[in-house]
Amino acid sequence: MAEDKYKEARIGVFLCHCGTNIAGTIDIDAVREYAKTIPNVVVVDNYAYMCSTPGQNKIADAIKEQNLTGIVVAACTPRLHEPTFRNATAAGGLNPFRFEMANIRDQNSWVHMHQPEEATEKAKDAVRIAVAKASLLEDLIPKSVPVEKTAMVVGGGVGGMQAALDLADAGIKTYLVEKSPTIGGRMSQLDKTFPTLDCSQCILTPKMVDVYRNKNIELLTYTEVEAVEGYIGNFDVTLRKKARGVLTPAEAEARGIVGGGCTGCGDCAEVCPVIKPNPFELGMAPRKAIYIYHPQVSPLIYTVDFDSCVKCGLCVESCGDKKAIDLDAKDELITVKVGTAILALGYDIYPIEKKFEWGYKNYDNVITSLEFERLICASGPTGGHLIRPSDGETPKRIAFVLCAGSRDNTDTGKPYCSRFCCMYSLKHAHQIIEKIPGAVPYIFYMDIRSFGKMYEEFYYRIQNEGAKFIRGRVANITEDPVTKNLHVNAEDTLLGRPIDMEVDMVVLAAAIQPSAETEKTRRLFGVSCSQDGWLLEAHPKLNPCGTTTAGVYLAGVCQGPKDIPDTVAQAEGAASAASIPIHKGEVELEPYFAVCLEDKCAGCGMCVYQCPYSALSLVEKDGRTVMHVTEAKCKGCGTCGGFCPGGAIWMQHFASPQIVAQIDAFLLGGEQ
Amino acid sequence: MAVKKDYKDQKLAEKLRDRKYYIPDSNPEFLKEVEKIGQTPAHMCYQCGTCTGSCPSAPRSSYRIRLFMRKAVLGLEEEALTDPDLWLCTTCYSCTDRCPRDLAPTDAIMAMRNLAFKRDIVPRNFLQTVQLIYKSGHGVPNNDANRAARKKLGLDEEPETTHKYPEYLPGIQKILDHYKLKENADRILAEGA
Ligand SMILES: Cc1cc2nc3c(=O)[nH]c(=O)nc-3n(C[C@H](O)[C@H](O)[C@H](O)COP(=O)(O)OP(=O)(O)OC[C@H]3O[C@@H](n4cnc5c(N)ncnc54)[C@H](O)[C@@H]3O)c2cc1C
Ligand code: SF4
Ligand code: SF4
Ligand code: SF4
Ligand code: SF4
Numbered sequence: 072m073a074e075d076k077y078k079e080a081r082i083g084v085f086l087c088h089c090g091t092n093i094a095g096t097i098d099i100d101a102v103r104e105y106a107k108t109i110p111n112v113v114v115v116d117n118y119a120y121m122c123s124t125p126g127q128n129k130i131a132d133a134i135k136e137q138n139l140t141g142i143v144v145a146a147c148t149p150r151l152h153e154p155t156f157r158n159a160t161a162a163g164g165l166n167p168f169r170f171e172m173a174n175i176r177d178q179n180s181w182v183h184m185h186q187p188e189e190a191t192e193k194a195k196d197a198v199r200i201a202v203a204k205a206s207l208l209e210d211l212i213p214k215s216v217p218v219e220k221t222a223m224v225v226g227g228g229v230g231g232m233q234a235a236l237d238l239a240d241a242g243i244k245t246y247l248v249e250k251s252p253t254i255g256g257r258m259s260q261l262d263k264t265f266p267t268l269d270c271s272q273c274i275l276t277p278k279m280v281d282v283y284r285n286k287n288i289e290l291l292t293y294t295e296v297e298a299v300e301g302y303i304g305n306f307d308v309t310l311r312k313k314a315r316g317v318l319t320p321a322e323a324e325a326r327g328i329v330g331g332g333c334t335g336c337g338d339c340a341e342v343c344p345v346i347k348p349n350p351f352e353l354g355m356a357p358r359k360a361i362y363i364y365h366p367q368v369s370p371l372i373y374t375v376d377f378d379s380c381v382k383c384g385l386c387v388e389s390c391g392d393k394k395a396i397d398l399d400a401k402d403e404l405i406t407v408k409v410g411t412a413i414l415a416l417g418y419d420i421y422p423i424e425k426k427f428e429w430g431y432k433n434y435d436n437v438i439t440s441l442e443f444e445r446l447i448c449a450s451g452p453t454g455g456h457l458i459r460p461s462d463g464e465t466p467k468r469i470a471f472v473l474c475a476g477s478r479d480n481t482d483t484g485k486p487y488c489s490r491f492c493c494m495y496s497l498k499h500a501h502q503i504i505e506k507i508p509g510a511v512p513y514i515f516y517m518d519i520r521s522f523g524k525m526y527e528e529f530y531y532r533i534q535n536e537g538a539k540f541i542r543g544r545v546a547n548i549t550e551d552p553v554t555k556n557l558h559v560n561a562e563d564t565l566l567g568r569p570i571d572m573e574v575d576m577v578v579l580a581a582a583i584q585p586s587a588e589t590e591k592t593r594r595l596f597g598v599s600c601s602q603d604g605w606l607l608e609a610h611p612k613l614n615p616c617g618t619t620t621a622g623v624y625l626a627g628v629c630q631g632p633k634d635i636p637d638t639v640a641q642a643e644g645a646a647s648a649a650s651i652p653i654h655k656g657e658v659e660l661e662p663y664f665a666v667c668l669e670d671k672c673a674g675c676g677m678c679v680y681q682c683p684y685s686a687l688s689l690v691e692k693d694g695r696t697v698m699h700v701t702e703a704k705c706k707g708c709g710t711c712g713g714f715c716p717g718g719a720i721w722m723q724h725f726a727s728p729q730i731v732a733q734i735d736a737f738l739l740g741g742e743q
Numbered sequence: 744m745a746v747k748k749d750y751k752d753q754k755l756a757e758k759l760r761d762r763k764y765y766i767p768d769s770n771p772e773f774l775k776e777v778e779k780i781g782q783t784p785a786h787m788c789y790q791c792g793t794c795t796g797s798c799p800s801a802p803r804s805s806y807r808i809r810l811f812m813r814k815a816v817l818g819l820e821e822e823a824l825t826d827p828d829l830w831l832c833t834t835c836y837s838c839t840d841r842c843p844r845d846l847a848p849t850d851a852i853m854a855m856r857n858l859a860f861k862r863d864i865v866p867r868n869f870l871q872t873v874q875l876i877y878k879s880g881h882g883v884p885n886n887d888a889n890r891a892a893r894k895k896l897g898l899d900e901e902p903e904t905t906h907k908y909p910e911y912l913p914g915i916q917k918i919l920d921h922y923k924l925k926e927n928a929d930r931i932l933a934e935g936a
Contacts, residue, residue, distance in 0.1 A: 479843040546796025562792030
């Protein structure tokens with residue numbers, strides 16, 4: 072099907088300067104003159120910014136004037152501007168898939184900045200190769216598939232909650248999947264929030280209630296994602312509803328227990344004989360084997376920890392007629408269909424005991440900032456009285472260690488800035504000044520990063536309130552074995568003098584890291600991560616909520632450290648992005664799927680096993696067995712196309728003749 | 744380059760000396776040499792002070808390892824190599840253990856000492872140590888007090904070193920001769936005398 076097209080090919084070549092990004096290194100005039108000599112090329116033009124409106128108009132106009140059959144733009148990357156130039160190609164009246172891009176910026180001028188001559192030669196090669204492919208391109212029609220009008224949000228922290236609320240308010244049925252027994256995430260563990268100092272629970276609890284009440288949100292707590300199949304518009308997600316051992320009123324009713332189910336009265340926990348540390352209080356307070364994390368949980372349904380439950384049955388008795396407790400409960404698998412999904416998996420605290428020089432878990436009075444939040448919080452284990460774990464005394468001199476494990480390039484640290492510890496440590500300084508008369512916070516810092524709106528002003532305020540700032544990273548901490556006071560050793564780099572500061576308590580602003588199950592969950596959704604484990608956005612500037620998997624979006628800290636305002640902003644962005652395909656009702660799939668050339672297919676079926684996406688099958692057609700492609704499942708990876716011994720599989724847009732032409736163009740240097 | 748000022752009183756002149764950093768005062772090659780000899784990317788130091796905070800010498804002297812890292816970054820060769828503090832590192836490697844940028848400040852200091860030695864800038868006690876090593880195989884040779892202490896602890900009076908096996912001393916001397924360490928130490932000490 073290729074040869075005759077090749078004869079009539081009429082190609083236009085457009086060279087972009089990208090300001091000086093390309094033209095500063097590559098001799099555009101030389102490439103232009105060269106391009107005119109390439110077979111099939113009928114127009115060559117160049118422009119400062121091909122992506123601009125005048126640049127795009129050049130393409131559309133040339134197609135109409137010169138009756139072109141294919142377009143080559145030599146510029147940046149397809150990832151950045153393929154859609155732009157496809158649109159320009161379509162505007163000129165050509166099928167948009169008759170466009171081919173030559174990357175002469177990222178893969179050329181940027182890397183060969185100091186070798187302009189070689190770079191120019193390489194650009195000529197790139198243009199010639201692109202022309203060879205463009206000469207063989209065909210009209211392709213993207214497939215549209217309908218989009219399931221439901222969405223899923225995984226992770227019920229403030230990010231996930233906001234995303235679910237936005238989707239639900241936009242009229243989209245949304246499953247909110249949370250692995251723990253309640254939504255709220257880290258924010259529900261915080262006392263106050265910078266820079267406004269409003270009470271975290273007071274602003275979060277109403278949102279938690281909204282989520283619970285919203286008719287469009289199906290809240291699935293104590294639930295994990297087990298498997299994901301499908302593609303944008305049609306994901307089949309299998310969920311594991313972990314055995315909770317307690318029925319909601321609705322579940323009770325479904326079992327015919329009228330007026331039953333958990334009311335959150337707590338009679339069960341009262342009688343439960345098993346005592347365990349409460350992870351919500353970071354182990355600083357007890358809970359029973361049947362428990363809620365804290366009084367504001369949503370949903371207000373108790374949970375049995377079957378790992379520690381002794382099945383004494385006392386709770387069942389005390390629950391009485393409500394019959395809410397089922398000690399024989401089993402995990403349940405359910406499958407739901409969704410069009411798009413948002414991951415909002417949050418973060419964990421880095422195990423800062425790995426920095427043994429600071430003595431966390433070794434010295435009683437060295438705590439983490441998250442523990443500080445619980446201790447200073449009125450609803451926390453001490454009723455908001457900050458005390459020394461060693462003796463219950465109120466600390467007066469408190470050292471805050473910033474960048475504890477962050478900005479650290481050793482194998483016991485994280486190279487990135489955790490981004491909110493400067494600000495929350497300022498908040499902590501304020502809280503002790505406010506609560507403890509005569510208390511002095513000593514903040515050991517390298518830089519104070521107060522970049523947000525009203526953040527620098529907050530820094531000013533805390534300094535004015537009397538916090539002492541010492542510019543130096545803490546070298547080590549030692550403990551006085553008798554008083555359990557701590558000696559903080561550092562250099563005051565501004566004085567140029569070593570410090571040995573005796574304090575009553577040390578608070579480590581520990582680094583954060585992706586939450587425990589992020590790795591597993593991201594793999595299920597086919598989302599990449601960067602080197603440090605945070606989930607990878609589609610583009611750091613222009614597509615910060617999307618991922619490279621169509622239909623899957625990111626919100627909150629799982630994409631990288633960010634505070635609550637940034638988390639909520641990204642969540643709203645992700646919700647908006649995730650609602651677009653749903654509102655459109657259908658999505659176009661890139662037509663890069665395999666096509667069976669049935670006259671060549673021997674029906675051997677070998678390819679069926681090769682396909683990693685189970686897109687192929689054998690069918691009977693006109694009395695013969697031939698291979699059949701389920702186009703919506705095919706990702707165009709090319710495994711089958713490269714494999715088929717009979718050459719019976721045509722990979723649209725990456726067909727063998729097209730690729731061979733590119734190789735020839737490269738190896739033969741333009742000679743035919 | 745510092746502006747020349749002329750005061751009759753030398754003390755006053757020193758006190759009022761221009762202390763600004765001028766680009767011509769810096770030798771960029773210095774940083775490269777320190778990094779090459781010390782095998783550590785000293786230019787990645789972000790001046791956090793963890794090193795000085797860890798340093799057993801710092802509280803007892805004016806020695807600040809962080810400032811030497813800074814001088815390496817800025818190419819302040821003259822200042823670094825002529826500063827007597829350069830010789831106060833105990834090579835305990837505490838700073839290297841803890842540096843969050845994974846640098847080896849100790850090795851940067853060792854590199855600077857090598858460069859200083861090349862220019863004959865070495866404290867006399869270090870040179871005397873060289874002579875002692877040449878003579879006995881030890882920087883701090885055994886003495887009667889030590890022998891008595893060792894005996895009390897149930898140890899041999901002489902340790903398992905060149906003290907007990909003097910036949911290995913020529914090997915050590917050969918190494919020192921190869922690097923002309925002894926020769927240079929003798930020469931510098933004689934010149935200073
Ligand atoms: C000590 C401290 C103080 C802070 N103070 C402030 C402050 O004053 N102001 C401010 O703006 N920010 C503050 N922050 C930052 C704030 O906590 C975060 O910005 C915010 O919690 C991020 O919300 P999130 O939804 O992205 O993540 P999270 O709050 O971590 O929520 C993630 C949720 O997802 C769930 N989850 C995780 N993995 C899975 C999975 N695989 N499947 C299902 N569910 C999953 C988790 O259980 C959790 O409920 C502070 C942080 C700390 C550590
Ligand atoms: S936010 Fe501040 S304390 Fe936290 S890692 Fe960044 S600079 Fe360090
Ligand atoms: S500890 Fe490392 S990074 Fe910090 S000042 Fe010392 S050498 Fe520089
Ligand atoms: S190695 Fe030297 S500079 Fe480093 S801590 Fe020890 S004495 Fe100080
Ligand atoms: S490394 Fe050397 S200087 Fe440091 S403590 Fe050990 S023996 Fe002493």
